[in-house]
Amino acid sequence: QQQVKQSPQSLIVQKGGISIINCAYENTAFDYFPWYQQFPGKGPALLIAIRPDVSEKKEGRFTISFNKSAKQFSLHIMDSQPGDSATYFCAASWVSGNTPLVFGKGTRLSVIA
Amino acid sequence: NAGVTQTPKFQVLKTGQSMTLQCAQDMNHEYMSWYRQDPGMGLRLIHYSVGAGITDQGEVPNGYNVSRSTTEDFPLRLLSAAPSQTSVYFCASGRNTGELFFGEGSRLTVL
Numbered sequence: 697q698q699q700v701k702q703s704p705q706s707l708i709v710q711k712g713g714i715s716i717i718n719c720a721y722e723n724t725a726f727d728y729f730p731w732y733q734q735f736p737g738k739g740p741a742l743l744i745a746i747r748p749d750v751s752e753k754k755e756g757r758f759t760i761s762f763n764k765s766a767k768q769f770s771l772h773i774m775d776s777q778p779g780d781s782a783t784y785f786c787a788a789s790w791v792s793g794n795t796p797l798v799f800g801k802g803t804r805l806s807v808i809a
Numbered sequence: 810n811a812g813v814t815q816t817p818k819f820q821v822l823k824t825g826q827s828m829t830l831q832c833a834q835d836m837n838h839e840y841m842s843w844y845r846q847d848p849g850m851g852l853r854l855i856h857y858s859v860g861a862g863i864t865d866q867g868e869v870p871n872g873y874n875v876s877r878s879t880t881e882d883f884p885l886r887l888l889s890a891a892p893s894q895t896s897v898y899f900c901a902s903g904r905n906t907g908e909l910f911f912g913e914g915s916r917l918t919v920l
Contacts, residue, residue, distance in 0.1 A: 705849075711873075715915060728905075728907035728908075730907060730908065732909075735818065737913075738852045738913060738916075739897070739899050739901075739911030739912050739913050739914050740852070740909075740911050741911065742908055742910075745907070745908065758869075763834075783850065785851065787907075789906050790906075791905045791906055791907040794859055794905075794906055795838075795906060796842060796854050796857045796867060796906050797842075797854075797906055797907055797909060798854070799844075799851045799852040799853075800851060801849065801851035802851050802852075
């Protein structure tokens with residue numbers, strides 16, 4: 697059972713454009729929804745995260761939109777830059793229940809000039 | 810501040826050999842975990858620990874063993890390596906199960 701479904705698998709965006717990656721989850725107990733960014737040869741790094749009591753969180757060019765009723769959340773990268781080219785993973789966990797993070801399968805983003 | 814340190818970075822094994830991937834963190838995190846990353850499969854949880862002396866299985870635990878005798882260390886043991894265990898292994902730690910700090914990864918090839 698895949699608890700977090702992520703799409704698309706790959707994404708090509710023009711420099712300056714908006715990159716959008718979507719995720720859907722099944723477990724309504726999840727209370728923490730992070731996005732991780734991974735560059736080739738490196739470990740994933742926490743990019744931005746949201747809790748289900750808010751519908752949107754913005755940090756610089758990165759925004760998470762959260763729809764609790766639809767059990768979906770998405771990452772928006774505004775003014776995408778070539779340096780944003782990386783693999784992005786959505787994830788979810790029930791932190792208050794001490795359950796481990798479950799990851800989506802990842803989206804490989806390429807930002808071209 | 811070293812963060813999460815994994816050793817070795819690269820390893821080649823023959824089928825049937827055993828080995829231990831080391832993981833150490835210096836952030837006094839209670840939570841530690843091991844993931845494997847394979848193309849198209851994302852990050853899959855192998856084992857995790859919520860504190861010293863406590864371990865539990867993740868999604869893909871078969872063929873792997875862990876122990877947590879100290880807060881700092883969480884080694885992953887491959888009991889009898891198989892080609893299907895060829896992967897990149899990541900150790901991660903955190904104050905809770907959500908906000909994780911990952912190591913640089915250990916790349917394992919089993920021939």
